[in-house]
Amino acid sequence: xxxxxxxxxxxxxxxxxxxxxxxxxxxxxxxxxxxxxxxxxxxxxxxxxxxxxxxxxxxxxxxxxxxxxxxxxxxxxxxxxxxxxxxxxxxxxxxxxxxxxxxxxxxxxxxxxxxxxxxxxxxxxxxxxxxxxxxxxxxxxxxxxxxxxxxxxxxxxxxxxxxxxxxxxxxxxxxxxxxxxxxxxxxxxxxxxxxxxxxxxxxxxxxxxxxxxxxxxxxxxxxxxxxxxxxxxxxxxx
Amino acid sequence: xxxxxxxxxxxxxxxxxxxxxxxxxxxxxxxxxxxxxxxxxxxxxxxxxxxxxxxxxxxxxxxxxxxxxxxxxxxxxxxxxxxxxxxxxxxxxxxxxxxxxxxxxxx
Numbered sequence: 322x323x324x325x326x327x328x329x330x331x332x333x334x335x336x337x338x339x340x341x342x343x344x345x346x347x348x349x350x351x352x353x354x355x356x357x358x359x360x361x362x363x364x365x366x367x368x369x370x371x372x373x374x375x376x377x378x379x380x381x382x383x384x385x386x387x388x389x390x391x392x393x394x395x396x397x398x399x400x401x402x403x404x405x406x407x408x409x410x411x412x413x414x415x416x417x418x419x420x421x422x423x424x425x426x427x428x429x430x431x432x433x434x435x436x437x438x439x440x441x442x443x444x445x446x447x448x449x450x451x452x453x454x455x456x457x458x459x460x461x462x463x464x465x466x467x468x469x470x471x472x473x474x475x476x477x478x479x480x481x482x483x484x485x486x487x488x489x490x491x492x493x494x495x496x497x498x499x500x501x502x503x504x505x506x507x508x509x510x511x512x513x514x515x516x517x518x519x520x521x522x523x524x525x526x527x528x529x530x531x532x533x534x535x536x537x538x539x540x541x542x543x544x545x546x547x548x549x550x551x552x553x554x555x556x557x558x559x
Numbered sequence: 560x561x562x563x564x565x566x567x568x569x570x571x572x573x574x575x576x577x578x579x580x581x582x583x584x585x586x587x588x589x590x591x592x593x594x595x596x597x598x599x600x601x602x603x604x605x606x607x608x609x610x611x612x613x614x615x616x617x618x619x620x621x622x623x624x625x626x627x628x629x630x631x632x633x634x635x636x637x638x639x640x641x642x643x644x645x646x647x648x649x650x651x652x653x654x655x656x657x658x659x660x661x662x663x664x665x666x
Contacts, residue, residue, distance in 0.1 A: 356642035360649070374566045381574030386605070390612055391573055399565045405576045411608055412580040413601045419584025420591050431586070438581045491656035498627050498652040499645065501616040504609045505628035506644035509636040511606030524607040525614035532615040540618075544611030545604065552603040553596055 335429050335460040339452075343465025346448060351473040357385060358477020359484070360499050364392060366482045367496040379478035383440070383471060386411050389503035390541060407541055418446045422463070425453050429460045440467035516557050524548025623659055627652035 358379060365375035382388050387408040394404050418441065426434065437460060445467040452462050486492075511517075528544025584591065592598060617624045631648030635641065 353640070353642055357645060360642075360645050370566065374563075374570060377567075377570045378573075381570050382577045383574075384577050386609070387573060387577055390608075391569070393612060393616060397562055397565070399569045401565070401569050401572050404569055405572050407608075408573045408576040409580060410604060412577055413604045415580040416584035416587075416591065417598055417601050419581060419586070420588040421584075423585045423588030434585060435582055438585060439578060441581045491653040491660070494623065494656035495627075495649045495653040498620065498624060499649065501613065501620070501624060502627060502631045502645050502648035502652075503641075504612045504616075505631040505648060506635040506641050507609055508606070508613065508632045511609060513606070517606065520603075520607055521610045524610040528611035528614040529618045532618050540615040541608060541612045544614065545608030548607030548610060549600055549604045552607060553599045557599065557603060 334458070335433055335464075337461060339457065339459030339461035340465035343445075343448065343452070343462035344468060345465075347445065347466040347469040350444065350470040351476075354470050354473030355477035355480070357503070358474040358479075359481035360477075360502070361385070361388060361474075362478040362481020363484065363486060363496055364499040365478070366484075366486070367493065368392065368395060370482075372479070372482050375482045376475065376479045379475045382408070383442075383474065384408070384412060385474070385503055386507065389500040392500040393504075393541070403539065403542070410542055410545060414443075415441065418443075421450070422446070425449070425458055426460045434460060437464045437467070440464065440471050442467055442470045445470060513557065516552070516555070519555065520548040520552040520557070523551045623652055623655040626655045 361379060362375060365378065370378075378388055378391075382391070390407045390411055391404045394400055394407065419438065422434070422438075422441075441463070445463060448466045449463040452459070524544045524547060526544075527547040528540040531543045532540035613628055617628060620627075627648040630651040631644040634647040635644035638644070
């Protein structure tokens with residue numbers, strides 16, 4: 322992820338016009354997030370989750386990666402501590418995005434921004450950053466761009482869960498694979514060329530070693546942290 | 560705690576963590592270091608965590624999961640469309656599961 326942090330910001334605002342502009346610009350995400358949400362809904366159904374908890378997951382957590390990892394850790398009794406730790410680690414990037422948004426919108430009150438940040442997504446942050454670089458700093462744009470993404474994701478999850486599908490045999494295997502597919506699909510977006518080879522190799526090797534010793538939950542955290550340390554210590558500037 | 564309550568507890572605990580991560584950077588922007596190891600660590604963490612997740616998942620799911628992951632990642636790289644990557648991964652895993660079942664039946 323490459324970003325430019327500016328320290329001198331002109332006055333920022335929250336306007337209806339920017340909200341409308343952001344909403345219209347992000348409308349295609351209703352379809353793309355909707356399809357991904359359907360896949361998540363099918364996966365929740367395959368897991369045996371009822372409709373309400375399935376939709377609540379997408380509404381309350383609202384993070385495809387955190388939800389996919391949570392699904393990957395699913396076992397009764399639920400390892401809630403490991404799920405929370407994994408969510409924090411996976412969503413650590415939001416700390417950087419949030420700090421950047423504070424620089425973009427220093428004049429918008431917390432009372433306005435905190436509810437807006439509930440809907441923050443990678444794509445809406447990128448769109449808002451691009452909009453700001455064009456000289457239009459407006460938190461209304463962030464909310465407008467975020468809403469279609471949330472509508473697609475949450476609506477898609479509900480629709481996917483409600484579909485009259487009862488996967489059996491190979492389709493059941495494929496449905497169980499969906500959380501892993503989410504993460505695999507994101508890998509190319511994180512690839513940083515040859516710089517990624519060593520840390521990713523370390524992440525994978527440590528994760529497999531830990532998975533074979535103590536299970537998948539800790540494998541993700543321990544492997545991911547080991548690889549990240551190798552990246553960061555190796556001078557990768559992110 | 561019943562399974563149902565565990566599920567709701569998981570939803571709200573993970574949800575609270577997710578919202579906390581979305582707001583913490585904004586609230587603590589002035590206190591967070593702008594350069595050095597910490598912001599680099601935050602930016603680099605997701606990719607490495609995704610790799611660890613994929614590796615552990617493939618370790619558990621075997622070659623069927625490997626085929627699905629490679630297909631999903633290759634499709635994402637080629638199309639930049641998440642839905643296309645998910646569809647490809649799903650289809651490949653379904654096909655690989657059929658092949659796997661046939662191979663096991665012959666043994």
